[in-house]
Amino acid sequence: MRINDRYCYxxxxxxxxxxxDTVEVQIHDRVSNIRKPIRSPYVAGCDGAWSAVRKSLGAELEGGPMHRAVALTHFKSKDLERIHRQGRFWHSLFPMDPTTNNGSISGAIIAQDGKETWTVHDYLGSDYNADDVTAEKTVAQVLGNMGSPYPISLDEITATSIFTPTVANAKTWTSNHQRVFLAGDSCHQTILSGGYGMNMGLADAWDFGWKLAATVQGWGGTHLLRTYEQERRPVAALMQHWSKIHMMKLMGLSTAVRLDPVVIESMDEHGIALREEIDQYVQENDDQNQSFGVVMGYRYESSLAVLNEKVDVERAAPQFDSRSYIPTTFPGSRVPHVALSDGSAISGGFGKGFTMVAFLQKEAVAAGDQFQMAIALASFAEAASKHSIPLKSVCLMNETHAFRIWDACxxxxxxxxxxxWRSDSLDKVHNASQVLLQATGHSLPL
Known part of the structure; x- marks a missing residue:
C-alpha cells in the first residue's frame, strides 16, 4: 500500500x-492489528484481481475464470546442456498427446534471461491435488511433456504458486463522483497468451496518471477524468479478445497435427515430415508473437480527440489490422516513433505536458512559411499560457523522413x-484555445 508517496508494508x-469531494479509505495494519481511516481527494485502485477497492465500488466483473488451474514455478538453473537440448528458445509450449487427451497445452517454459532464470507453467487437470504439486516435480513433468519426466539441476526456487487464468472486465472502472478509479488487474484480467496483461496495466497508469495530474494541478477540465474509462476499457476488451484467439491457436496444434513423441525425434522421412508439419502450423498461427496492431495500432475514441474536418476526412484513420501496425497521427492514435536525421528519437524532444510538433521543409522556407509557422506556434503558446496548460513547441526543420510518416505540418x-489534433496547413490553424480546451477535457466537441 502507498500513502503520501510512501510505501506502507x-x-x-x-x-x-x-x-x-473526498474518499475515506479504511486501512488495516495486520502486524499491530490497528485499523484507521484515511482521507484523500482521489483513490487509484491498483490492488490486483481480488481488489478491495473494486468490491467497495460494487463494480461487477464480466467474464470469469478458465476451467484449468496453472502451477507456476520461477527458478534458477545453469543446466543449459539439458535445458537447451532442443536448442535455444524464448517461449517453448508443450502440447498434450491427443491420443490420451482431448488435445490442448500441457505446459510451457519461458527463458527470462536465457542464462539461468526460467519460468515454468504446468496446466493442471481439474482433479489435481495441491499437496502433490512441488517445484521439482512440476519442472520435470513439464519438460518431459509426452514422455517420462525430464529432471534438470535446479539451483534455486524463487517462487511458486497456483492460479486460475481469468478473462474478465469490470463493468465500470470509475465511481459515480469520479473520485475512485481502477487500473491494472483490479479492472481487467486476461490469459497469458500475447503478453497483454502488464502492457494494459502500464498503459492504464500512463493514461490515468497524466489526467489525474492535470486535474490536481488545475489545468485539466471537468470532462478529463471521465475519458479514462472511455479510452482504456475498449482497449482491454480488444486485448482480451485477441489473447483468447492466440490461446485457441496454440491449443489447436495437438489436434491439427498427429503428434508422436518417438517419431518427432526420428531422422527418417516420417520424422522430417512431422517436424515440417509442426513448423508449418506454428508459422501460420504465430499471432501471439506477431500481433503488432493489437499492441500499438488501437485508437482512443473519446471527446479528447480533436478532429480536423479537412485533414482527418481526407486522411482517415487506418483500418485496424491485428498483425500490422500502421503509423498514423490521426487523433487518438499513438504517435509514431521515428528517428530524426541526427539519430535521436522524435519523442526525446517531447515535454512533460502537451507538445506541439511542427514540421517545416526547405522549400517552404523560401515561400515565407517560416513566418506563418511562428505565428501559429505563438497562438498556441499564448492560448496555453492563458489556460495554464503546459505546452512545449518542437520545430523540426527539413526532417523529410519524419514528416512523411507523421503526415501533418x-x-x-x-x-x-x-x-x-493535427493540421496540414500553416496559415489556417484552428482556434488554438478551442483545440487545447477540448484536448484537456474543458469542453466537448462542437
Whole structure:
C-alpha cells in the first residue's frame, strides 16, 4: 500500500466510502492489528484481481475464470546442456498427446534471461491435488511433456504458486463522483497468451496518471477524468479478445497435427515430415508473437480527440489490422516513433505536458512559411499560457523522413504520447484555445 508517496508494508485496504469531494479509505495494519481511516481527494485502485477497492465500488466483473488451474514455478538453473537440448528458445509450449487427451497445452517454459532464470507453467487437470504439486516435480513433468519426466539441476526456487487464468472486465472502472478509479488487474484480467496483461496495466497508469495530474494541478477540465474509462476499457476488451484467439491457436496444434513423441525425434522421412508439419502450423498461427496492431495500432475514441474536418476526412484513420501496425497521427492514435536525421528519437524532444510538433521543409522556407509557422506556434503558446496548460513547441526543420510518416505540418501530442489534433496547413490553424480546451477535457466537441 502507498500513502503520501510512501510505501506502507503490512497495511491493507479493507474498504472505502466515497463522498462528493473526498474518499475515506479504511486501512488495516495486520502486524499491530490497528485499523484507521484515511482521507484523500482521489483513490487509484491498483490492488490486483481480488481488489478491495473494486468490491467497495460494487463494480461487477464480466467474464470469469478458465476451467484449468496453472502451477507456476520461477527458478534458477545453469543446466543449459539439458535445458537447451532442443536448442535455444524464448517461449517453448508443450502440447498434450491427443491420443490420451482431448488435445490442448500441457505446459510451457519461458527463458527470462536465457542464462539461468526460467519460468515454468504446468496446466493442471481439474482433479489435481495441491499437496502433490512441488517445484521439482512440476519442472520435470513439464519438460518431459509426452514422455517420462525430464529432471534438470535446479539451483534455486524463487517462487511458486497456483492460479486460475481469468478473462474478465469490470463493468465500470470509475465511481459515480469520479473520485475512485481502477487500473491494472483490479479492472481487467486476461490469459497469458500475447503478453497483454502488464502492457494494459502500464498503459492504464500512463493514461490515468497524466489526467489525474492535470486535474490536481488545475489545468485539466471537468470532462478529463471521465475519458479514462472511455479510452482504456475498449482497449482491454480488444486485448482480451485477441489473447483468447492466440490461446485457441496454440491449443489447436495437438489436434491439427498427429503428434508422436518417438517419431518427432526420428531422422527418417516420417520424422522430417512431422517436424515440417509442426513448423508449418506454428508459422501460420504465430499471432501471439506477431500481433503488432493489437499492441500499438488501437485508437482512443473519446471527446479528447480533436478532429480536423479537412485533414482527418481526407486522411482517415487506418483500418485496424491485428498483425500490422500502421503509423498514423490521426487523433487518438499513438504517435509514431521515428528517428530524426541526427539519430535521436522524435519523442526525446517531447515535454512533460502537451507538445506541439511542427514540421517545416526547405522549400517552404523560401515561400515565407517560416513566418506563418511562428505565428501559429505563438497562438498556441499564448492560448496555453492563458489556460495554464503546459505546452512545449518542437520545430523540426527539413526532417523529410519524419514528416512523411507523421503526415501533418502540426501535431499536438498529449503527455502520454497520443495525438490530440493535427493540421496540414500553416496559415489556417484552428482556434488554438478551442483545440487545447477540448484536448484537456474543458469542453466537448462542437
Amino acid at each position: 503490512g497495511w491493507a485496504v479493507e474498504g472505502l466510502v466515497q463522498y462528493e 502540426f501535431v499536438l501530442v498529449r503527455p502520454d504520447g497520443v495525438s490530440a
